[in-house]
Amino acid sequence: MKTIIYKTKNQKNQFIVAVFLFIAFCTxxxxxxxxxxxxxxxxxxxxxxxAEVFRYQLELRQGYENPTTxxxxxxxPDGWQANFTAQGSAVRAIQVNNKDPYPISVEIYPSxxxxxxxxxxxxxxxxxxxxxxxxxxxxxxGNYKVSLSTPDSxxxxxxxxxxxxxxxxxxxxxxxxxxxxxxxxSKVPSNWEAQIxxxxxxxLLSGATQEVTVSLKTPERTIVGDYMVTxxxxxxxxxxxxxxxxxxxxxxxxxxxxILAILIAVSLVYLLIKKYGRR
Numbered sequence: 001m002k003t004i005i006y007k008t009k010n011q012k013n014q015f016i017v018a019v020f021l022f023i024a025f026c027t028x029x030x031x032x033x034x035x036x037x038x039x040x041x042x043x044x045x046x047x048x049x050x051a052e053v054f055r056y057q058l059e060l061r062q063g064y065e066n067p068t069t070x071x072x073x074x075x076x077p078d079g080w081q082a083n084f085t086a087q088g089s090a091v092r093a094i095q096v097n098n099k100d101p102y103p104i105s106v107e108i109y110p111s112x113x114x115x116x117x118x119x120x121x122x123x124x125x126x127x128x129x130x131x132x133x134x135x136x137x138x139x140x141x142g143n144y145k146v147s148l149s150t151p152d153s154x155x156x157x158x159x160x161x162x163x164x165x166x167x168x169x170x171x172x173x174x175x176x177x178x179x180x181x182x183x184x185x186s187k188v189p190s191n192w193e194a195q196i197x198x199x200x201x202x203x204l205l206s207g208a209t210q211e212v213t214v215s216l217k218t219p220e221r222t223i224v225g226d227y228m229v230t231x232x233x234x235x236x237x238x239x240x241x242x243x244x245x246x247x248x249x250x251x252x253x254x255x256x257x258x259i260l261a262i263l264i265a266v267s268l269v270y271l272l273i274k275k276y277g278r279r
Contacts, residue, residue: 036063037096039125039132046136049177050143051237054108056136059101060094060125067097068127072104075122079111082121094125108138116140116176142176144237146204148212156245162220167244171201171210171233179204179235186214187230193217196231222248 038061046054062068071093074082085105086094096102106123121136149170159165173179182201186194195215204210214231225248232241 036130037061037068037125037127037132039123039134041123041134041136044134044136045139047139047141049237050110050112050114050140054110054138056106056108056123058104058106058123058134060096060104060132061099061101062096062127063099063130064127067095068130069093069095070125070127070130070132073124073126074106074108075124076108077111077114077119079113080119081109082123083107083109108136110138110140112143114140114143116142142206144177144179145173145175146179146182146233146235146238146240147172147174148231148233148240148242150242150244155243156247158247158249159216159218161218161222161224161248161250163218165216165218165246167214167216167229167231169212169214169231169242171204171212173204173206173208175238176206177237178206179237182233182235184212184231184233186232188216189227189229191219192227192229194229216246218248224248224250 039058041056041058043056046056048054060070062070072084072091076082083106084091085107086103094102094104108121110119117140119138119140121138123134123136125132149172151168151170157165157167171182171184179201180203182204184196184199184201186196188194193216197213197215198210201210212231212233214229216229227246227248229244229246230241231244232239234240
């Protein structure tokens, strides 16, 4: 009788365990049964500006006996992009031949208009029914943006040949982070001279504006016409430039000399006609 009672209890226990396992499998409490590998990252939280690239190092382990191909994808905020690299090449799928850790690099490019905050990123690797994933975070601490403009939005000026002209520009920090070591330079036509003041801005606070002047000097024999002058502002985090059309006109002296030359030529013609015309 004792033996029969023991078997009955054992059968009941097995039935209860079987029912529990079936329910757990159906409700997703046993993901390890369906998942044959793992995807992990050594650093899951990175902080940088919106203009920088977030680089994560991942490791994929596969649980199959044979070589397995995994397709890679990323779930990102709107406007963001992701690039995957393995063994020095850009990839969207990888073949893992054994159970050793397979290194994967992923570069995340935030949207240019993103605001400061913490953004979730999900990296997914799929091989048939095996779906591996890892949750990452990108912390945007702000963004850099430098801009150049003119006070009245005009992008054309006039100068007399051999004369000088002073251009006024506005250098503005339109980002949420301070800008440092901004270099200003110019590109002018051959034989022209240009001086920028200031030629370098050590610090420009977020939202601040700095006036910049560009003094131009044109050669005496500059041909009348339109020329282009380019002013650029840049540092390690960004740059901007403005193209300004400069129209060169003849000087007053040149105009009088031209008129005098015409009068002399007309007078010579008149004298020649008067002298030889009677013959």
